Amino acid sequence: MHNAALSRVSLEIPHVDKWIKAVCRYCGAGCGVYAGIIHGTGRLSPAPFSGKVIAVEGDRDNWNKGALCVKGHRLPAILYAEDRLKYPMLRRGGRFVRVSWKEAMDIMTERFAYAIKQGGTDAVAFYGSGQLCIEESYFMAKFFKGGLGANNIDANSRLCMASAAAGYIGTYGKDEPMGSYDDIFHADCFFIIGSNMAETHPVIFKLIEERKQTGKDIKIIVADPRKTITASAADLYMGLIPGSDAVILNAMQHVIVKENLYNKNFLENHVVFKAIRDNKTVNVTFEEYVKFLDEYTPETAEKLSGCRAEEIIKAALWFAASGATMSLWCMGINQRTSGVYLNNLMHNLHLLTGQICRPGATPLSLTGQPNACGGTRDAGLLSHLLPYGRFIANEKDRGDMEKFWGIPAGRINPKPGLSTIDIFHVFGKGDIKALWIACTNPGQSLPNLSSYRNGMGSKPGFLVVSDAYHPTRTTELADLVLPAALWIEKDGTYGQSERRYQYSEKVVEPPGEARSDLKIMMEFAGQLFHALGRDDEAKMLFPFKNSEDVWDEIRQASQGTTYDLMGMTRARLKKSHGLQWPCPEEGHPGTMRRYTAQYGDSLVRRLDTTASDISFYGAKEDGNRAAIWLRPYKAPAESPDSEYPFILTTGRQIDHWHTGTMTMKILELKLSSPDAYVEINPEDAARLRIKNNDRVRIASRRGFIILEAKVIDAPRKGVVFVPMHYSDRLINTLTTDAYDEISKQPEFKICAVRIEAAMS
Numbered sequence: 055m056h057n058a059a060l061s062r063v064s065l066e067i068p069h070v071d072k073w074i075k076a077v078c079r080y081c082g083a084g085c086g087v088y089a090g091i092i093h094g095t096g097r098l099s100p101a102p103f104s105g106k107v108i109a110v111e112g113d114r115d116n117w118n119k120g121a122l123c124v125k126g127h128r129l130p131a132i133l134y135a136e137d138r139l140k141y142p143m144l145r146r147g148g149r150f151v152r153v154s155w156k157e158a159m160d161i162m163t164e165r166f167a168y169a170i171k172q173g174g175t176d177a178v179a180f181y182g183s184g185q186l187c188i189e190e191s192y193f194m195a196k197f198f199k200g201g202l203g204a205n206n207i208d209a210n211s212r213l214c215m216a217s218a219a220a221g222y223i224g225t226y227g228k229d230e231p232m233g234s235y236d237d238i239f240h241a242d243c244f245f246i247i248g249s250n251m252a253e254t255h256p257v258i259f260k261l262i263e264e265r266k267q268t269g270k271d272i273k274i275i276v277a278d279p280r281k282t283i284t285a286s287a288a289d290l291y292m293g294l295i296p297g298s299d300a301v302i303l304n305a306m307q308h309v310i311v312k313e314n315l316y317n318k319n320f321l322e323n324h325v326v327f328k329a330i331r332d333n334k335t336v337n338v339t340f341e342e343y344v345k346f347l348d349e350y351t352p353e354t355a356e357k358l359s360g361c362r363a364e365e366i367i368k369a370a371l372w373f374a375a376s377g378a379t380m381s382l383w384c385m386g387i388n389q390r391t392s393g394v395y396l397n398n399l400m401h402n403l404h405l406l407t408g409q410i411c412r413p414g415a416t417p418l419s420l421t422g423q424p425n426a427c428g429g430t431r432d433a434g435l436l437s438h439l440l441p442y443g444r445f446i447a448n449e450k451d452r453g454d455m456e457k458f459w460g461i462p463a464g465r466i467n468p469k470p471g472l473s474t475i476d477i478f479h480v481f482g483k484g485d486i487k488a489l490w491i492a493c494t495n496p497g498q499s500l501p502n503l504s505s506y507r508n509g510m511g512s513k514p515g516f517l518v519v520s521d522a523y524h525p526t527r528t529t530e531l532a533d534l535v536l537p538a539a540l541w542i543e544k545d546g547t548y549g550q551s552e553r554r555y556q557y558s559e560k561v562v563e564p565p566g567e568a569r570s571d572l573k574i575m576m577e578f579a580g581q582l583f584h585a586l587g588r589d590d591e592a593k594m595l596f597p598f599k600n601s602e603d604v605w606d607e608i609r610q611a612s613q614g615t616t617y618d619l620m621g622m623t624r625a626r627l628k629k630s631h632g633l634q635w636p637c638p639e640e641g642h643p644g645t646m647r648r649y650t651a652q653y654g655d656s657l658v659r660r661l662d663t664t665a666s667d668i669s670f671y672g673a674k675e676d677g678n679r680a681a682i683w684l685r686p687y688k689a690p691a692e693s694p695d696s697e698y699p700f701i702l703t704t705g706r707q708i709d710h711w712h713t714g715t716m717t718m719k720i721l722e723l724k725l726s727s728p729d730a731y732v733e734i735n736p737e738d739a740a741r742l743r744i745k746n747n748d749r750v751r752i753a754s755r756r757g758f759i760i761l762e763a764k765v766i767d768a769p770r771k772g773v774v775f776v777p778m779h780y781s782d783r784l785i786n787t788l789t790t791d792a793y794d795e796i797s798k799q800p801e802f803k804i805c806a807v808r809i810e811a812a813m814s
């Protein structure tokens with residue numbers, strides 16, 4: 055079993071003087087860590103290292119039980135990279151020059167105030183990240199939506215979790231998983247689809263490997279068009295054609311119904327059936343649902359998906375008949391023009407079989423970034439959201455937040471703001487005149503990149519970027535670059551994949567004049583309000599001195615909602631190894647499994663007085679019942695044809711993090727995965743006369759790049775894979791920006807390309 059990437063061995067460095075509790079800053083698994091610093095006074099702790107972090111250890115008392123992956127183990131080096139940005143830099147005459155913070159803030163204020171005077175509050179925008187702390191995300195949501203009445207504020211989670219969030223809301227009325235990592239220890243069948251978790255959530259995957267090794271009859275199903283490292287652990291591997299998931303998921307439901315393996319009792323008590331007819335949502339009967347599934351026979355599914363009918367039947371039977379089934383999915387499902395439908399289909403399988411709301415039986419969408427859940431989703435950083443499950447488009451929710459924030463009724467703009475792709479589109483045209491990007495690198499990570507890079511580089515609008523490094527593929531396009539504190543150079547709270555909130559201490563000072571994002575945000579908000587002649591209001595809206603003050607307001611904003619964080623005081627979070635919401639009172643242990651009173655959700659009885667045990671209390675309008683949706687297969691935005699005969703899919707490797715600004719600075723990681731490549735199946739390679747390590751040209755309708763070929767029996771025939779991490783090979787110049795019409799999440803996983811040997 056693949057385990058090489060993981061290590062339980064801590065770096066025993068003798069002269070660490072103090073270990074301080076924090077959280078890994080990379081993936082949404084959210085491993086607890088301890089950072090080891092030295093004082094730099096003794097023989098074994100020489101002065102040049104004074105006050106520096108020299109090691110990390112996994113937190114043995116946290117869910118990860120001390121384990122970290124290769125990236126986590128090497129975290130300290132990201133703090134000390136040579137290209138750390140230490141001072142604000144302003145573009146003057148085509149060059150970046152160092153300026154003071156005062157100059158930087160004055161210019162930024164002037165440009166944003168000017169934009170608002172010219173074009174109203176729709177003319178300014180903020181593009182944030184699932185890697186900002188909760189306090190930072192909440193502050194920006196309040197500043198823009200409550201303070202300015204400006205909704206053009208979104209985050210990179212739009213590229214990542216938007217379909218998952220919309221899927222949960224559509225099915226249960228509320229976002230975020232009901233289950234926990236603990237379910238892994240109780241599950242008998244794992245259905246992993248569109249996730250290469252051995253490389254992307256390695257420590258969670260390790261728990262699955264441990265469960266498999268208990269000697270019990272544990273089944274693992276992996277559905278992915280590539281034979282990934284994750285797939286090598288599968289008892290049943292389904293190498294589907296990219297884009298065909300809906301056919302398989304509907305065919306699995308078809309089999310479950312035909313074989314009478316569905317849970318009638320559960321359906322009667324907890325489920326409604328829904329469909330879209332004439333652009334309206336309507337409730338339908340179980341019989342109509344069964345009729346809808348008629349056409350999705352395993353044989354039809356075989357034709358469209360490239361998986362054998364027997365495999366589909368086997369997957370359905372294992373899923374339905376196991377003692378407890380847990381499914382896990384990620385970008386192979388979310389980054390799709392049918393992403394929301396696919397998320398609903400995942401939930402359908404659990405509701406149909408009653409594989410839900412008990413230990414081991416649960417759907418769990420894996421989140422990508424360390425704070426996509428806590429920050430962008432829960433605290434309301436996305437352009438259609440308000441904090442803690444409230445929506446911009448909902449009048450009552452707007453009223454509640456206006457009252458809570460003490461602002462005049464009607465201040466919050468009732469029209470949801472632009473989503474990521476549209477913000478960059480409009481910025482390019484000049485209608486957004488000032489844009490601030492923080493903690494994300496869209497100059498590399500947006501799809502259909504060339505058009506958006508042109509927009510960011512052309513100068514009708516003013517572009518501010520705060521990042522920890524310079525240059526990046528985004529800072530190089532900016533007018534003003536602000537130096538940000540990174541990871542444990544600032545404190546804050548993070549919310550990860552299983553609703554666990556964790557506080558991360560500030561351990562060391564940032565380099566040069568770098569500041570925490572929160573400090574930059576607070577100062578900018580104060581100055582902008584001053585420039586707009588609204589000093590008094592600023593005092594009322596932003597009474598915060600530090601992140602703890604913001605955290606206290608956040609808890610109040612969540613009070614009484616289904617997220618209730620009142621029990622998570624800062625003092626308690628400091629001592630604990632994370633707490634799972636809802637956690638309504640100080641003595642409350644947190645909630646491992648939602649929607650079930652028997653397994654510890656205290657909100658069930660409070661929000662649904664008639665419930666004996668399970669209640670989907672988020673779906674009040676449907677009588678606290680979750681929805682099984684009739685969701686037909688939709689073809690991807692682009693399919694292969696004679697001109698572009700291959701499907702390009704893009705994604706991740708274990709060693710690197712997204713755009714590589716951090717991991718490419720770490721010698722072992724850089725040496726382990728130094729250059730971009732394209733994975734090609736041996737049969738395709740032979741037909742194209744391409745050999746391993748040959749240079750190939752790969753082109754889509756939008757652009758081309760030259761890469762080394764890696765001929766490997768991983769992608770299925772007709773599919774090629776390129777990682778997203780390499781800043782000198784921008785694979786996103788090829789990808790499509792077509793997006794899901796509900797979630798507005800783009801289809802990074804599928805576009806049509808042509809491949810040929812490159813002239814050398």
Ligand SMILES: Nc1nc2c(c(=O)[nH]1)N[C@H]1C(S)=C(S)[C@@H](COP(=O)(O)OP(=O)(O)OC[C@H]3O[C@@H](n4cnc5c(=O)[nH]c(N)nc54)[C@H](O)[C@@H]3O)O[C@H]1N2
Pocket residue numbers: 081082214247248249250251253254255277278279280282295296297298299384385386387421422423703704705706707708709710711712803804
């Ligand atoms: N090492 C590392 N770990 C990370 C990250 C990182 O940058 N590096 N980033 C984090 C973030 S933000 C995210 S969002 C997650 C992403 O985590 P994952 O989603 O696990 O990673 P990806 O490699 O993007 O894509 C997963 C798989 O989807 C498959 N796929 C492509 N098309 C389809 C399809 O049509 N159907 C199905 N079923 N599968 C398909 C791909 O072959 C790929 O193996 O990782 C997180 N963890």
Ligand SMILES: Nc1nc2c(c(=O)[nH]1)N[C@H]1C(S)=C(S)[C@@H](COP(=O)(O)OP(=O)(O)OC[C@H]3O[C@@H](n4cnc5c(=O)[nH]c(N)nc54)[C@H](O)[C@@H]3O)O[C@H]1N2
Pocket residue numbers: 183185210211213214215385389422423492493494495496498499500501520521522523526538539540541571704705706711712713714715716778785786789802
């Ligand atoms: N082709 C392709 N493209 C994709 C994807 C894909 O699968 N395929 N996946 C998409 C997904 S799921 C995601 S999440 C995005 C991720 O894409 P990005 O968010 O653009 O990638 P990161 O490299 O994580 O960017 C984070 C930036 O913040 C900086 N930084 C780090 N810490 C701090 C801090 O504390 N403060 C500030 N101000 N800056 C900081 C880093 O140096 C870096 O430049 O990419 C998307 N793009």
Ligand code: SF4
Pocket residue numbers: 078079080081082083084085121122123124125126127254255256257258
């Ligand atoms: S699994 Fe994710 S959170 Fe854990 S150490 Fe690795 S990158 Fe960090």
Ligand SMILES: [Mo]
Pocket residue numbers: 213214215422423
């Ligand atoms: Mo992501």
